[in-house]
Amino acid sequence: MERDHMKVVITIVGQDRVGIIAMASNVLAENKINILNINQNIVDGFFNMVMIAEMSNSQISLKELQRILSEKGNEMGLDIKVQHEDIFEIMHRI
Amino acid sequence: MSTIQDILETNRMIEENKLDVRTITMGISLRDCAHPDTAIFCRNIYDKITRTAEHLVRVGEDIEAEYGIPIINKRISVTPIAIVAESCHTDSYVPVAQALDQAAKTVGVNFIGGFSALVEKGYTKGDRILIASLPEALAQTERVCASINLASTKAGINMDCVREMGETIKRIAELTRDRDAIGCAKLVVFANVPEDNPFMAGAFHGVGEAETAINVGVSGPGVVKRALEDVKGKDFGVVAEMIKRTAFKITRVGQLVAQEASRRLGVPFGIIDLSLAPTPAVGDSVAHILEEMGLESCGAPGTTAALALLNDAVKKGGLMASSFVGGLSGAFIPVSEDAGMIAAVECGSLSLEKLEAMTCVCSVGLDMIAVPGDTSAATISGIIADEAAIGMINNKTTAVRIIPVPGKKVGDSVEFGGLLGYSPILKVNPFRADAFIARGGRIPAPIRSLTN
Helix, strand or coil: CCCCCCEEEEEEEEECCCCHHHHHHHHHHHCCCEEEEEEEEEECCEEEEEEEEECCCCCCCHHHHHHHHHHHHHHCCEEEEEEECHHHHHHHCC | CCCHHHHHHHHHHHHCCCCCEEEEEEEECCHHHCCCCHHHHHHHHHHHHHHHCCCHHHHHHHHHHHHCCCEEEEEEEECCHHHHCCCCCCCCCHHHHHHHHHHHHHHCCCCEEEEEEECCCCCCHHHHHHHHHHHHHHHHCCCEEEEEEEEECCCEEEHHHHHHHHHHHHHHHHHCHHHCCHHHHHEEEEECCCCCCCCCCCCCCCCCCCCEEEEEEECCHHHHHHHHHCCCCCCHHHHHHHHHHHHHHHHHHHHHHHHHHHHHHCCCEEEEECEECCCCCCCCCHHHHHHHCCCCCCCCCCHHHHHHHHHHHHHHHHHCCCCCECCCCEECCECCCCHHHHHHHHCCCCCHHHHHHHCCCCCCCEEEEEEECCCCHHHHHHHHHHHHHHHHHHCCCEEEEEEEECCCCECEEEECCHHHCEEECCCCCCCCCHHHHHCCCEECCCHHHCCC
């Protein structure tokens, strides 16, 4: 189902290593998903990233994106979550 | 666009504080299924339920995955069976319960509610058959939930039914004694029952409802408890404000889920039930919220006041977050489904009498109360009469879900499993009410019913 705006929040947590952002950005670029915001830090060697992206023009669904990122994440020992952004908007904005 | 703080806060609520949507319940009218032949009637209801709710579970799971919010239960409520089965030429609705059970299994929901009768002012033929069928129906089915409304502010209390329900509950306990009387956990006896409640075991699809409806029950006691940890020692104005803000956020999520479910299923959105529904899991307890306010253990003096504040603030906060509010709406205080309540009973701070007082200010009533197996039918009826009186006089919903566990006594405990939890056996006042219950008849509607 296509919508005018379809923002997703991608949360990545795990042991820090080279190439985490590169991996995620590649997956998004390959699927025409535009990154709007990245917030990332390392705490005690632990990688934390929250990314907001726009996927209205993507050919894949949110569920497929979840599957792809979860597979890639497993290979790199990362926990990757993809959520529709509406849940955050509705909770914190009136 | 969301800020990083908002995102982290929401995900912390979900992951650490067990925020979830407790249930998406699809209400389905069975009014067009009536038929004199019971077999045809059963086929009609099976076909209608499985057709209407075919995609309910999948849609619930999709929403859960896409938004990352757990949706614990997908359920179905139907028109009270005593009404729709009334024209069947039969003296037992057990086959009807079996048809409901089968339909629930086919569509993959864990409970289906509506094996119900509304008898606050008296019985019809169908009501009598349904009540007589309850013990066997609940013993022979797994997913069917039953409810009886036997009192209201407008009609008074049907004391004949109060007496009958005491006896019925004892028979259900006996028929399911090999499973610690689990049948009784699937029966709720109500006063002022709401007709759009999404929560089991008391859900049914009222006669004033539309053809179908999506009703959603929110939850999140862990989130409220966590929020109150930030205002330790502050006065009650601050406490109430914090609960309101948290309830607002919880309810907004419920509203989102309800709207999405309604859109994807093509079923009109009914209501959000603004509730704090605990589970036996650690960190998901209403009792622990009350203790966070400063009580050593739930049941201590002050507990009723703490619950009154909580219940009111949840409603005030949730009300603004949803376009339509209904159902039971408030804090639930089931004993076996709340780790804090269980602990409070075990340590001796929470008694049946204190729970009764708490039901004056909570959303429902005496819920999931396990009592000794030798508790008499008249004593159970007396407990039901007391709850019904509280509901009738205070113009609120009250209910009793009580389980006299055969062979168990005070000091024992009982394990129901899953969301139904486990419970120590509560002590019941040993003095008898037999002559009171034997009177029968109706307690007239109170003066406050004359509001016109």
